Amino acid sequence: MNIIIVGLNYRTAPLPIRERLAFLPSRIQEALAQLMERPAVRECLLLSTCNRVEVYAVTPQVEEGVEEVRRFLADYHGLEEGAIRPHLYAWCGVAAVRHLFRVASGLDSMVIGEPQILGQVKVAYSQACRAKTNALIVNRLLHRTFSVAKRVRSETAIAGKAVSIPFAAVEMVRRIFGTLAGKNVLLIGSGKIGELAAQHFLGHGVHSITVINRTLERARDMAEKFRGRAVSFERLSDQLVSADIVLSCTAAPHYIIRPQDVERILARRGGRPLFLVDVAVPRDIDPLVGSIPQVYLYDVDDLQGIISSNLVSRRKEAEKGELIIEEEVVRFQRWLGNLEVVPTILSLRRRVEEICGTERDKALAALEGAGERERAAVEVMASAIAGKLLHYPIAALKSSRQRRTGNYYVDALRHLFDLDPQTQSGAGEAAAEGDWKEDSQEGVE
Numbered sequence: 001m002n003i004i005i006v007g008l009n010y011r012t013a014p015l016p017i018r019e020r021l022a023f024l025p026s027r028i029q030e031a032l033a034q035l036m037e038r039p040a041v042r043e044c045l046l047l048s049t050c051n052r053v054e055v056y057a058v059t060p061q062v063e064e065g066v067e068e069v070r071r072f073l074a075d076y077h078g079l080e081e082g083a084i085r086p087h088l089y090a091w092c093g094v095a096a097v098r099h100l101f102r103v104a105s106g107l108d109s110m111v112i113g114e115p116q117i118l119g120q121v122k123v124a125y126s127q128a129c130r131a132k133t134n135a136l137i138v139n140r141l142l143h144r145t146f147s148v149a150k151r152v153r154s155e156t157a158i159a160g161k162a163v164s165i166p167f168a169a170v171e172m173v174r175r176i177f178g179t180l181a182g183k184n185v186l187l188i189g190s191g192k193i194g195e196l197a198a199q200h201f202l203g204h205g206v207h208s209i210t211v212i213n214r215t216l217e218r219a220r221d222m223a224e225k226f227r228g229r230a231v232s233f234e235r236l237s238d239q240l241v242s243a244d245i246v247l248s249c250t251a252a253p254h255y256i257i258r259p260q261d262v263e264r265i266l267a268r269r270g271g272r273p274l275f276l277v278d279v280a281v282p283r284d285i286d287p288l289v290g291s292i293p294q295v296y297l298y299d300v301d302d303l304q305g306i307i308s309s310n311l312v313s314r315r316k317e318a319e320k321g322e323l324i325i326e327e328e329v330v331r332f333q334r335w336l337g338n339l340e341v342v343p344t345i346l347s348l349r350r351r352v353e354e355i356c357g358t359e360r361d362k363a364l365a366a367l368e369g370a371g372e373r374e375r376a377a378v379e380v381m382a383s384a385i386a387g388k389l390l391h392y393p394i395a396a397l398k399s400s401r402q403r404r405t406g407n408y409y410v411d412a413l414r415h416l417f418d419l420d421p422q423t424q425s426g427a428g429e430a431a432a433e434g435d436w437k438e439d440s441q442e443g444v445e
Contacts, residue, residue: 001042001058001059001060001137001339002058002059002060002061002062002065002092002093003056003057003058003092003093003096003097003137003141003336004056004057004058004059004062004065004066004069004090004091004092004096005054005055005056005057005089005090005091005092005096005099005100006054006055006057006066006069006070006073006088006089006090007047007052007053007054007055007088007089008021008052008053008054008084008087008088008089009051009052009053009054009108010051010052010110010300010301010304012087012088012089013087014301015281015283015299015300015301017084017087018050018051018052018053018281019281019282019283020077020079020282021053021073021077021079021084022048022053022281022282023046023048023053024251024253025048025251026251028046028048028124028127028131029127029130029131031046031076032044032045032046032127032128032131032133033131033133034072034076035055035057035069035072035133036131036133038068038069038071038072039068040059040060040061040064040065040067040068041057041058041059041065041068041069042057042058042059042060042135043057043058043133043134043135043136043137043138044056044057044058044128044133044138045057045124045125045127045128045133045134045138045142046124046127046128047103047120047121047124048124049117049120049281050165050279050280050281050300051109051110051281051300052103053073054103055069055072055073056096056100056138056141057069058135058137058138062092062093066090066092069090070084070085070088070090073088093333094329094333097141097329097332097333097336098325098326098329100121100141100145101145101148101149101325101328101329102322102325103117103121104117104118104121104145104146104148104149105118105148105149105152105153105158105321105325106118106149106152106153106158106159107152107158107318107321107322107325110165110303110304110307111164111165111168111307112158112314112315112318113153113158113159113314113317113318114159114164114165115153115159115164116164116165116192116193116196118146118149119192121142121145121146121149122146125138125142136339137336137339140332140335141332144328144331144332144335147328148324148325148328151324151328152321152324152325155320155324156317156318156320156321156324157314157317158314158317158318158320158321164196165193165279165300165303165307166193166194166196166197166199166200166279167196167200168303168306168307169197169247169277169279169298169303170197170200170201170204171200171306172277172298172302172303172306173245173275173277174204175306176275176296177244177245177275179204179205180201180204180205180206180245181204181205181206181207182205182206182207183206183207183244183245184206184207184208184210184242184243184244184245185198185201185206185208185209185210185243185244185245185246185247186210186212186239186240186243186245186246186247187209187210187211187212187222187247187248188212188213188236188246188247188248188249188250188256188284189212189213189248189249189250189251189280189284190211190213190215190218190219190221190222191249191250191251193249193279194211194222194247194249195222195225197247197249198211198222198225198226198228199226201245202226202227206245208228208229209223209226209227209228209229210223210228210229210230210231210239210243211223211228211229211230211231212230212231212232212233212235212236212239213230213233213250214233214250216230216232216233219231219232236256236257237261237264237265240257240261240262240265240274241265241268241269243274244272244275245275245277246274246275246276246277247277247279248276248277248278248279248280248284248285249278249279249280249284250280250284251280252280252282252284253282255283255284255285255286256284256285257276257284257285257286257289258286258288258289259286259288259289259291259292262274262289262292262295263292266292266294266295271294272294273294273295273296274294274295274296275296276289276290276295276296276297276298277298277299278297278298278299278300279299279300279303281300283299285297285299287299341397341398341409341410344397344410344413344414344419345394345397345398347414347417347419348390348393348394348413348417348419349390349394351417351418351419352386352389352390352417353386356382356383356385356386356389357382359382360378360379360382363378363382364378393409393413396409397409397410397413
């Protein structure tokens with residue numbers, strides 16, 4: 001089986017493309033179920049954030065699996081595959097494992113070391129578990145990923161200086177206004193990004209924070225943390241009239257602020273400009289709003305300049321993180337190799353012992369007058385023959401894990417000894433769970 005990744009991110013696709021391929025949180029499990037219907041997909045996980053959309057899958061054939069996932073992304077969103085293909089990347093094997101480790105550790109983020117991505121990967125895994133699209137390889141890969149991300153953050157200072165997207169959004173606002181003292185802030189959405197932004201806004205001395213959410217109770221919970229007030233979504237227009245700064249980040253499937261809405265609001269603002277920051281993907285605010293006089297609209301891609309200027313101190317720490325990841329990639333690949341080699345060893349041992357046992361029983365049946373001593377000698381001889389027959393092929397299989405000949409030896413032995421594929425699978429799960437003890441320090445973890 002092979003691990004593949006197909007996706008796009010802020011480097012390969014502009015915001016208009018990313019938002020067209022984004023998956024709504026409420027429909028992730030539906031999407032996973034559809035993806036699992038593809039013949040080449042055996043396990044899968046879907047990560048959709050403001051800066052990336054990635055499908056992680058387990059497939060018997062890399063090329064076929066990659067093509068299936070590309071077609072799925074196009075079909076699901078009703079797009080022509082040719083329109084999105086230039087923006088998509090695909091990784092397989094070692095490169096795929098390395099990519100996921102880098103993503104979860106924050107090394108592949110627009111904001112190097114940002115902590116939100118690890119939580120988003122955990123949510124993606126939880127969704128796969130609920131949709132039952134996870135199995136042996138995805139489970140092991142994701143648990144290893146969480147450990148790697150934790151190690152990178154604990155052994156480096158990659159998260160030492162605040163440069164998250166919420167920080168960048170507030171910093172951009174501060175640079176434009178000069179001071180935020182006395183400003184009224186409206187937060188649309190009560191998720192983690194809004195909560196982090198509220199912390200930064202309070203640190204700059206804003207006058208008030210108002211939280212709007214479709215679920216009023218959630219808005220109240222967040223507002224209480226920041227001495228703010230909660231307002232129902234139906235009162236959005238009224239709040240836009242009084243706000244100086246609006247930051248929006250919801251999971252709405254459509255625009256919640258449109259040009260006609262803003263034009264009506266401006267008429268009630270007495271000539272005061274309206275400052276809007278939209279960090280949602282798909283976007284909450286129609287881009288045409290930005291063309292209206294007295295309206296200043298910024299989206300997540302506009303934050304890159306501020307983010308880049310704050311990353312110098314993290315780059316050296318990121319290099320340390322890359323070394324950790326390379327070490328962990330080798331470790332995971334060793335385990336993955338065992339899924340092929342160890343089950344074959346176990347199956348081969350069973351087959352040889354079965355043959356020797358059958359011949360031993362025939363010999364003992366023919367020795368009608370033999371005593372206990374003679375019978376014991378036959379037992380020992382049969383066991384010794386099995387051990388000597390197994391020694392060289394098992395040694396070759398073990399050493400093949402350190403080279404690139406593992407699959408060749410595995411396939412040859414399976415064919416020559418007619419090893420049952422079903423037995424292979426069962427043995428693989430046993431080995432993965434730690435039942436295979438031999439070579440435990442360097443083999444199966």
